[in-house]
Amino acid sequence: MNQIIFVAGGAGFVGANLVPRLLEEGAVVVVADNFCRGLRDALPHHERLHVIEADLADRAATAQAFEQAAALGPLKEVWHLAANSDIPAGVEDSDVDFKDTFRTTFELLRAMRAHGVKHFHFASSSAVYGDLGNQPLHEGLGPLLPISNYGAMKLASEAQASAAAESFLERVNLFRFPNVVGVPATHGVILDFINKLARTPDNLVVLGDGTQQKAYLHVSDLVNAMLMVRARNDSRKVELVNIGPTDEGITVRRIAEMVVARVAPTATLSFGQGNKGWVGDVPKFTYLTDKMQAYGWQPSVSSAGAVERAIDEIARQQGH
Amino acid sequence: MNQIIFVAGGAGFVGANLVPRLLEEGAVVVVADNFCRGLRDALPHHERLHVIEADLADRAATAQAFEQAAALGPLKEVWHLAANSDIPAGVEDSDVDFKDTFRTTFELLRAMRAHGVKHFHFASSSAVYGDLGNQPLHEGLGPLLPISNYGAMKLASEAQASAAAESFLERVNLFRFPNVVGVPATHGVILDFINKLARTPDNLVVLGDGTQQKAYLHVSDLVNAMLMVRARNDSRKVELVNIGPTDEGITVRRIAEMVVARVAPTATLSFGQGNKGWVGDVPKFTYLTDKMQAYGWQPSVSSAGAVERAIDEIARQQGH
Numbered sequence: 001m002n003q004i005i006f007v008a009g010g011a012g013f014v015g016a017n018l019v020p021r022l023l024e025e026g027a028v029v030v031v032a033d034n035f036c037r038g039l040r041d042a043l044p045h046h047e048r049l050h051v052i053e054a055d056l057a058d059r060a061a062t063a064q065a066f067e068q069a070a071a072l073g074p075l076k077e078v079w080h081l082a083a084n085s086d087i088p089a090g091v092e093d094s095d096v097d098f099k100d101t102f103r104t105t106f107e108l109l110r111a112m113r114a115h116g117v118k119h120f121h122f123a124s125s126s127a128v129y130g131d132l133g134n135q136p137l138h139e140g141l142g143p144l145l146p147i148s149n150y151g152a153m154k155l156a157s158e159a160q161a162s163a164a165a166e167s168f169l170e171r172v173n174l175f176r177f178p179n180v181v182g183v184p185a186t187h188g189v190i191l192d193f194i195n196k197l198a199r200t201p202d203n204l205v206v207l208g209d210g211t212q213q214k215a216y217l218h219v220s221d222l223v224n225a226m227l228m229v230r231a232r233n234d235s236r237k238v239e240l241v242n243i244g245p246t247d248e249g250i251t252v253r254r255i256a257e258m259v260v261a262r263v264a265p266t267a268t269l270s271f272g273q274g275n276k277g278w279v280g281d282v283p284k285f286t287y288l289t290d291k292m293q294a295y296g297w298q299p300s301v302s303s304a305g306a307v308e309r310a311i312d313e314i315a316r317q318q319g320h
Numbered sequence: 321m322n323q324i325i326f327v328a329g330g331a332g333f334v335g336a337n338l339v340p341r342l343l344e345e346g347a348v349v350v351v352a353d354n355f356c357r358g359l360r361d362a363l364p365h366h367e368r369l370h371v372i373e374a375d376l377a378d379r380a381a382t383a384q385a386f387e388q389a390a391a392l393g394p395l396k397e398v399w400h401l402a403a404n405s406d407i408p409a410g411v412e413d414s415d416v417d418f419k420d421t422f423r424t425t426f427e428l429l430r431a432m433r434a435h436g437v438k439h440f441h442f443a444s445s446s447a448v449y450g451d452l453g454n455q456p457l458h459e460g461l462g463p464l465l466p467i468s469n470y471g472a473m474k475l476a477s478e479a480q481a482s483a484a485a486e487s488f489l490e491r492v493n494l495f496r497f498p499n500v501v502g503v504p505a506t507h508g509v510i511l512d513f514i515n516k517l518a519r520t521p522d523n524l525v526v527l528g529d530g531t532q533q534k535a536y537l538h539v540s541d542l543v544n545a546m547l548m549v550r551a552r553n554d555s556r557k558v559e560l561v562n563i564g565p566t567d568e569g570i571t572v573r574r575i576a577e578m579v580v581a582r583v584a585p586t587a588t589l590s591f592g593q594g595n596k597g598w599v600g601d602v603p604k605f606t607y608l609t610d611k612m613q614a615y616g617w618q619p620s621v622s623s624a625g626a627v628e629r630a631i632d633e634i635a636r637q638q639g640h
Contacts, residue, residue: 091487094430094480102476110414130482142462143494143560146479147486156422156476159466160414162450166467167411174463240463 002028002048004075006066006117008056008108009082011038014123014177016184017219018079019043021227027076030069032056036100037085042184056082057103059110066111077119080108083154085187087127090149097149105157109164118170121230124158125177126215126244126287127151138288139176139240158240165237172237173229175222178244178287181310182219183317189252190307190314193259197267198318204260205270210253212275215244215287218306221299228295241295244287250303255311262311263320322348322368324395326386326437328376328428329402331358334443334497336504337539338399339363341547347396350389352376356420357405362504376402377423379430386431397439400428403474405507407447410469417469425477429484438490441550444478445497446535446562446607447471458608459496459560478560485557492557493549495542498564498607501630502539503637509572510627510634513579518638521584530573530591535564535607538626541619548615561615564607570623575631582631583640 005022007015010031015038022029023046031043032054040051050072054065069075084090084100105122112120129137130145146152158174165172185191197204225243232239253271260267301309325342327335330351335358342349343366351363352374360371370392374385389395404410404420425442432440449457450465466472478494485492505511517524545563552559573591580587621629 091483094426094484098426106414106418128479140462142460142464144462144464144479145482145485145558145560147483149480149483152476152479152483155479156472159448159464159472159475160469162465163411163467163469163472164414165465238465240465 002026002073004028004030004069004073005077005079006069006075007031007079007081008104009033009038009080011035011040011042011051012081013182013184013186014180014219014222015081016042017182017223018081018226019049021223023048028072030072032065033082037186039184039186056107057099059107062107062111063114066115070115075115075117077121078108078112078117079121080105081123083123084150087148087150094149097153101150101153102156105160109160113164113168120161120164120169120171121173121226122157122161122175123177124174125151125154126242126285128155128158128176129285132285134286136286136288137242139242139291162238170237172239173226174238174240175226175229176240176242177222178215178217180219180222181216181306183310183313185310185314185317189255190259190311191318193256194263194314194318194320197259197264201264201267203268203270204256204264206252206256206272208252208272208274210251210256210271212252213249214285214303215247215249216303216306217243217245217299218301218309221301221306225292225297228297232295241291242287242289243292244289245299245303245306246289246293247302248286250307254304255307258308258311263315322346322393324348324350324389324393325397325399326389326395327351327399327401328424329353329358329400331355331360331362331371332401332405333502333504333506334500334539334542335401336362337502337543338401338546339369341543343368348392350392352385353402357506359504359506376427377419379427382427382431383434386435390435395435395437397441398428398432398437399441400425401443403443404470407468407470414469417473421470421473422476425480429480433484433488438488440481440484440489440491441493441546442477442481442495443497444494445471445474446564446605448475448478448496449605452605454606456606456608457562459562459611482558490557492559493546494558494560495546495549496560496562497542498535498537500539500542501536501626503630503633505630505634505637509575510579510631513576514583514634514638514640517579517584517587521587523588523590524576524580524584525590526572526576526592528572528592528594530571530576531595532572533569534605534623535567535569536623536626537563537565537619538621538629541621541626545612545617548617552615561611562607562609563612564609565619565623565626566609566613567622568606570627574624575627578628578631583635
């Protein structure tokens with residue numbers, strides 16, 4: 001009997017890239033998504049793929065989704081990719097990240113305990129580090145003082161999964177994502193810029209002064225990294241890794257220029273003030289990924305290369 | 321008009337020691353407690369002290385408690401000392417720490433935002449560090465992988481307070497408590513031993529092999545440390561400090577011997593196996609408190625001295 005893999009938030013951007021890889025392995029995949037941002041069409045139609053609409057912040061709905069999954073065969077692992085992805089909305093109302101970013105983790109872990117599911121893979125975030133200035137971010141850094149509710153609830157999720165590893169899980173992988181780009185794009189700076197240019201093709205207004213510099217990873221490299229860590233055969237219950245490019249990132253100004261060059265070459269650029277786009281935005285950070293590299297992983301492209309590739313992919317997605 | 325200080329969980333062990341100090345400053349103090357462990361009699365009767373029974377994990381109850389406090393005058397600061405303090409109960413059912421340790425933080429911060437209260441002092445815990453073996457615990461350590469739901473929800477609370485500092489708080493102090501001893505004791509190893517000896521005066525059975533070594537602080541030193549950090553006049557919004565003794569701690573075996581010597585000198589000692597008393601118990605850790613010492617703070621007694629003093633205090637409390 002095929003083993004069942006449960007992917008929470010699996011119809012979102014990362015899920016749409018991960019799920020086909022899991023299907024290639026021969027697994028039966030159950031995607032549960034609230035379709036707040038996820039799209040059914042982002043996923044392939046496949047006889048081994050089952051898609052459930054469920055709000056995983058809700059205990060009864062999560063229990064029901066697990067019952068449905070368990071009816072298909074032995075539940076082997078849970079990937080948790082569900083979260084609020086609108087950081088400013090989460091800063092405005094703390095309930096947003098409490099529910100969509102943390103409560104989902106909390107309820108998934110409870111359901112896993114009830115069903116005896118032992119493997120948990122979690123999409124955490126560089127946002128857990130907060131704003132540490134120019135200090136390169138490695139996994140051994142503390143204290144972790146996130147500056148957004150999103151980052152706070154990702155850190156809370158890591159912590160709850162870690163405690164679960166002590167009491168009932170066998171294997172927990174915590175992946176601290178950088179900014180990830182690619183398709184199907186549902187949000188993010190590139191899509192925002194392309195959408196803005198669709199409305200005002202002559203001018204692109206950028207929040208902040210454009211000097212914000214961030215590391216970007218292409219989603220294909222992210223999925224490769226996660227699958228590589230998942231395949232580890234050491235005995236540690238909990239692994240926690242930064243996943244990201246090895247370069248220092250790319251500025252928002254450069255991204256804006258590249259988007260303009262691809263979709264509206266005659267448009268001018270306007271910048272705001274300050275190097276934070278919004279409350280909770282971390283202006284610049286450098287990610288250390290030595291742990292990931294020790295797995296033999298390397299990103300196939302740099303931050304600039306990932307952004308360039310994603311701009312082309314998202315431009316096509318948006319009909320350019 | 322006097323400024324109002326709100327103390328969540330203020331009828332518990334630490335609150336009972338903190339509140340008299342706040343009253344000495346001339347403040348009006350509002351204690352809100354669910355009286356799950358807190359006791360009204362632990363607090364003095366004082367014309368500037370108001371005690372409210374409220375479950376601060378509940379949004380409506382928290383809002384009502386803040387309304388009552390705000391009716392007395394301008395709400396200046398919130399001390400958050402409320403939490404589940406039964407770690408094994410929290411490991412058994414994750415809802416316990418979710419509600420009592422984290423949700424209380426979450427709802428207090430929402431109420432503070434609504435009322436424009438800008439200063440938050442939080443009782444965090446060494447449990448956020450998880451089990452890092454013999455590595456001395458300093459504030460710059462990561463990753464933080466707690467091994468109990470209690471530690472996880474304390475870390476989640478730190479994170480949520482940190483995010484709140486970015487958006488609406490002016491001053492956040494996060495205190496990572498060690499094991500704290502003193503009276504009024506409501507729980508903890510010393511009270512457990514004294515209660516066990518009251519039932520079986522001939523023999524004291526200790527969970528684990530007694531080699532667990534932990535740092536202990538007397539509650540009076542803890543309160544001094546917190547008030548010293550609260551008085552800081554630097555401009556940083558968030559401060560996070562370990563509070564603890566400067567020694568390497570004391571073993572459970574030594575505590576058991578000292579308790580027996582004080583209350584049942586003829587009793588024998590029996591030990592279990594393993595160096596963890598329960599799931600989620602951290603067997604041994606050494607706390608670094610350089611940051612606290614830079615404030616000019618020093619504990620007045622060592623771990624052994626704190627335990628000795630507390631054994632006498634708790635023995636008296638229990639009628640010995």
